[in-house]
Amino acid sequence: MDEFMQAALEQAKKSLKEGGIPIGSVLVKNGRILAEGHNKRVQEKNPILHGEMDCLNNAGRVGSYKDTIIYSTLMPCYMCAGTIVQFKIPKVIVGESQTFSGAREFMESHGVEVVDINSRECIEMMRDFIAKNPELWNEDIGEL
Amino acid sequence: MDEFMQAALEQAKKSLKEGGIPIGSVLVKNGRILAEGHNKRVQEKNPILHGEMDCLNNAGRVGSYKDTIIYSTLMPCYMCAGTIVQFKIPKVIVGESQTFSGAREFMESHGVEVVDINSRECIEMMRDFIAKNPELWNEDIGEL
Numbered sequence: 001m002d003e004f005m006q007a008a009l010e011q012a013k014k015s016l017k018e019g020g021i022p023i024g025s026v027l028v029k030n031g032r033i034l035a036e037g038h039n040k041r042v043q044e045k046n047p048i049l050h051g052e053m054d055c056l057n058n059a060g061r062v063g064s065y066k067d068t069i070i071y072s073t074l075m076p077c078y079m080c081a082g083t084i085v086q087f088k089i090p091k092v093i094v095g096e097s098q099t100f101s102g103a104r105e106f107m108e109s110h111g112v113e114v115v116d117i118n119s120r121e122c123i124e125m126m127r128d129f130i131a132k133n134p135e136l137w138n139e140d141i142g143e144l
Numbered sequence: 145m146d147e148f149m150q151a152a153l154e155q156a157k158k159s160l161k162e163g164g165i166p167i168g169s170v171l172v173k174n175g176r177i178l179a180e181g182h183n184k185r186v187q188e189k190n191p192i193l194h195g196e197m198d199c200l201n202n203a204g205r206v207g208s209y210k211d212t213i214i215y216s217t218l219m220p221c222y223m224c225a226g227t228i229v230q231f232k233i234p235k236v237i238v239g240e241s242q243t244f245s246g247a248r249e250f251m252e253s254h255g256v257e258v259v260d261i262n263s264r265e266c267i268e269m270m271r272d273f274i275a276k277n278p279e280l281w282n283e284d285i286g287e288l
Binding site: 041045046047048049053056057059060061062063064065066077078079080081082083085086087088103106110139141142144 | 185189190191192193197200201203204205206207208209210221222223224225226227229230231232247250254283285286288
């Protein structure tokens, strides 16, 4: 796990400590972190602030995303994947896709490179969270 | 144009008066407006607050979206379409898709019903805005 995924994981752990959903994200440009974020559905009662969306929100208006890479501790859902496609972010690196398969094929069909590092730490964090909070997790992925 | 599209159009006009991008949206459940919103890229320097996203943000945690309809003055982009698919919003009614074709097929391929009322007022509003603000518009749709 590189320093950027480590930063995303720290964001996820921060969310968990706040009583939120443990998914974190960072946006990297030219080897530097532009912004960090984490899921805030619980903290801000906000359904659109998944980790990736909060990160892009925090980054503000960056202009072109063509030299950026977005990291997420979990495979993006359709909302976050649609945003990646629309913003033309060329590369996504995810911590895992074992607990949620997300929208990998959709992103790849639009030319986005997707790398899954299959991190045991990321998998165990989400598996534990989902087991303890199934309703909250189902709400977050629209399974109600 | 029904009362709900009228409310979305009023949101778009409000954004224009604020110096922002004129796209508005409302979320309707059982014949009642749950929330309204408009594009806030300029006003809040926020790239994720397209009209539909701001509306869903304002709606908060509504639980299941299965009885909702989202209205937008313009065909949703991939970010907003991905959100509609992920949240399982079953129906989208748009003011127009002449000035931006958006992600209609993607939504339909996921079972979302899409109705385009092809409103001349919506078309003229966007056509005029894009002609006067091409760079801002290109930024909003990721064409940089």
